[in-house]
Amino acid sequence: QQKVQQSPESLSVPEGGMASFNCTSSDRNFQYFWWYRQHSGEGPKALMSIFSDGDKKEGRFTAHLNKASLHVSLHIRDSQPSDSALYFCAASDYQGGRALIFGTGTTVSVSP
């Protein structure tokens, strides 16, 4: 079973709208979360990390973490066509030198 699960697989939002999607870890050892974004033809790029309960805001992006349920969400305010991309959630266990466990991604399409 996939340790990190994302939903939905894809979503469409109008320009200027709010995009929201989710991620859950099934392993309590993996409770440090990252959001990565991948545009076509490029490698994934880190958007933000969240390690504590609650909200973390960076510009138009807000992540929310509930450590009790190991659920994290990402919200994109005022979505732009340039936000159209594949968004990965990734979890780590902060054991030092360990790599990330990725979800399968959510494809976001922002239409002008």
Next chain:
Amino acid sequence: DTTVKQNPRYKLARVGKPVNLICSQTMNHDTMYWYQKKPNQAPKLLLFYYDKILNREADTFEKFQSSRPNNSFCSLYIGSAGLEYSAMYLCASSRRGGQDTQYFGPGTRLLVL
């Protein structure tokens, strides 16, 4: 400069032939990673180097080799490519620790025929 470079960007290989992929970074990161990504699947960690120590995932232990001749370079080696190796191979680097950002290269798309 937070660039991770990968060469080649595209690779065509024949079944049974070896494949060598190259990754480089100039951020002086002590850890370098290789992931495999297939369509509609999550990127899957294959192995990583912390400094000169190689760590390979148990389920891919015998399928992939790697070397890191210096801090900046890391290779991924497939001794005998099979059709199932067709995928995107992503290299990343970071400082050690789960709270450190991993920086990814653009990937090498490998097609095995």
